[in-house]
Amino acid sequence: MGYGMMGGWGGFGLIGLIFQIAALIAIVYLVMYAVRFFSGNHRSSHADDAQKILAERFARGEISAEEYRSMKEQLDSK
Numbered sequence: 001m002g003y004g005m006m007g008g009w010g011g012f013g014l015i016g017l018i019f020q021i022a023a024l025i026a027i028v029y030l031v032m033y034a035v036r037f038f039s040g041n042h043r044s045s046h047a048d049d050a051q052k053i054l055a056e057r058f059a060r061g062e063i064s065a066e067e068y069r070s071m072k073e074q075l076d077s078k
Contacts, residue, residue, distance in 0.1 A: 047075065050075055051072070051075060053070065054071055054072060054075065055068075
C-alpha cells in the first residue's frame, strides 16, 4: 500500500527502469569505444593486416621478390 498506480517504480514503471539500464549500458559502451578509437590501437591492426596479406601473396607466388620489397617499404613508411 502507498505505492500508487505505478507500483512504486516512478512515472514509467518497470519499462522506465529497463530503459534506464539500457541507456546506462549504451553510455558505457560508447565511452569504451571512444577510448579505444582515440587511443590509436585501431591503426596498428590495419597495418599488421596489410603486412600479413603482403607476405601471403609473396608466399603464394603472386608477386615477385622485388614487388614484395617495394610494397613492404611503402607500408613501413606509413
